Amino acid sequence: MSRRFHLAWFTSFTPPSWRSPWGGGTGDEWLTGDYHVSMVQQMERAGFDFVMFEDSTMVAEAMGGSAEMDLKHSLHSPKLDPFPLLPMLARETRHIGLIATGSTSFYPPFILARAMATMDHLTGGRVGWNVVTSSEDIAAQNYGMDSLPPHDERYDRAQEFMDVCKALWDSWDPDAIVMDRQTGHYADHTKVRPINHVGKYHSVRGPLNMPSGPQGHPVICQAGGSDKGRDFAARNANAIVVTQPLLPKMKEYRDDIRSRAERFGRDPNDVKVLFHLSPVIGDSEQHARDLHQNLFGMEDDLAIERVLAMTAAVTEIDFSAFDLDAPFPQDLVTNGHQSVLSDLMERNRGKTLRQSLSERAQLGPQVVGTIGSVADQMEAIMEHTGGDGFLFLAAPHTRRYIDEICSGLIPELRRRGRTRDGYRHKFFKDNLLDF
Template sequence: MTTNDSSPRQLHLNAFIMATGHHEAAWRHPHVDPRAALTLQHYVEIARTAERGRLDSIFLADGVALHGNVKHNTHSAFEPLTLLSALAATTEHVGLIATASTTYNHPYTLARAFASLDHLSGGRAGWNIVTSAGQDEARNFGLPSRPDHDDRYARATEFVQVARALWDSFDDEAVLADKASGIYADTERISAIGHVGEHFSIRGPLNIRRPVQGHPLLVQAGSSEAGREYAARFAEAVFTAQQTLQDGQEFYADLKRRLATYGRRPDELLVLPGISPVIGRTESEARDREAELTALISPAHGLAQLSAMLDTRLSEADLDGPLPDVGTATEGNQSRFTLVTELARRESLTVRQLIERLAGGRGHRVFAGTPAQVADEIQEWFEDGAADGFNVMPPTLPGGLDDFVDLVVPELQRRGLFRTEYEGSTLRENYGLARPASRRTATYPKGNAA
């Protein structure tokens, strides 16, 4: 590991929150209450723990279908924007990142919702942009099957362009609230966007003033070729799954290199790989905790999860045999398909072993060790060109996040790698990212507001 104690560069840490934890058997753990995932207080406790640890943000994943895991697992039932709006009232500093689909939403309603969360939270909103790869999601919206991969990204491109234009349809100084003159808003500073495109026709303007951050922080998680190009064009933080340091370094360098095409600098996008740390005060304790979770895995659930990742039905697969032929590509989540199939081949894993490897993080890196060993792992990736920080995925909740905040964060702070106080009041400020200037006056005509 290279070290550079004089470097001012600091880690960014996001807490990825998933019901009772990221390990698929977390709900069965003796220290976990599986019914807590349906209560607001569960998430209030988690968000406050993240804030106590000075983490940059919390993040909620989402899908728009009931996936086939509820027989053997809990699931996150709350719509993320609704839940994060409640958490905005119980926290002061931690960022609030919600997943929302560009395939099954409309830009006007989603731009309005994220602007609302940004105002309600004082500038802490972030949007994890997804294109929804599941077949069951498509059927919930009246489609016989999901749109193909490239079509989903084409729609997502136009979607984000329109959302940004809508956020910019109000100038920052449009609202005057001048009691003496009786003028509340300067309508010369509020404009229609007049967008007519392949997927959307939207007049505008938005019916809420420009967000506190200018735009909510834009996050993306796709690592396919289309996903990387999309991230280089739009994203300001990328959540990614990489199994090895070398894979992480290659992804990091490739993504940073692509930014120049869009006139962007490498520091305008943060790469945050996922890590699911099983933490023990001794190495033996950490290994015992990992084994305890592994023993609780349901093979039927594991096969269902694996089938979803590979977009192939594997319910009849031999658990103690090699991974069956699943082809070479999918119209679903292409990057995760590649990661899982390469892992199985590279390590000659049986289906059972593959299920156990994926149970803790669904392809993200799982690491069991002491607080110092977890900090070593984080520091190595951070200093050797594989990460700007991490998307922390506690194996159980709330206990797994308590362990990280109480044991690993102080170790990172002692090494000078992580903040001891928040730098700013907004998510962008804490991520070290600039507030975007309004592009409305340069792009759209004035004076068209209703």
């Protein structure tokens, strides 16, 4: 049987594509969580491993020194906190994994560890944590800092944060709840221990004031791209998500992560590397190419503005200051998403800023065609990169697009034996590591 691959969906708790002719009613429906409930149900029917909610806590002003572009395009704001959403989604589904993002630069580790453990209970062992170090000073200013610590130091802090969380989740023995009717003990205090952590960045006494969730430790998801970030991901993550349009670089990334994981004493097969993808599907090849041109041709001023503002926010570089038709600037520096910026500069050397936008808007490799040819292209990407699966990003973010993937593309891949045909296990992590 051909190798199966994993399926994940990348989204945020923000408005979907409400301006689309297919966006009807979703412009405010998303605020109640109802839109995301129906979306996650569609994905569970298709056999997705998980839905991942990215997060940030800012109203960005990097573009032109004003919040206008961020709010106009609802990029980073409005954005609701995904943590309370996950248990709500779990109530309406049975198997799919649910990942929320939590920043090691902003949360205290005790609160994060407790919230994740609580959600693991509430979801019946289906929760995951996308560990990020954050990248914007304007967000740091919401937490009593003038600016973020330097990029590499954020990962040192994140590793200590991770170690503290793991110690907290392990601070209750699995059999600590005894419910002994004879002696009247609910929990046995000899099976619950403080962690007494005093480190460089965190001091936490412990124990956690609750038992860890059914999974013990939630699924850990990560997206480190820099040298430090790759080490952090390879050391800690069960799932790694990658935004990279070029096949050789996708392969290089996965090979590198696997060898780093081995160096950390892990089985590389326990680290699933998933690649960003927004396939454009048409009824014919020509129809798909027309749709692609419409979506990513960057002929629309609003689309251009949107991509520039998005890139500005995560790098905190004002992209409105550059001439769209001049060569892509090569001397940019950021304390934000470093690997995003260095990759952008390298890929776009010799192109203009305008020519770089289409690729930036798509994030992943360009996959365009009918259901059958998109399935062929996805199989070819997996063959070439050896990857473990895909992280879909809706383009545009409408129920119609989600249905094209979930009711059209995925059933075709399933017929080819490429995706799961059910969930064998109760817990998210076990399903993720099943193949």
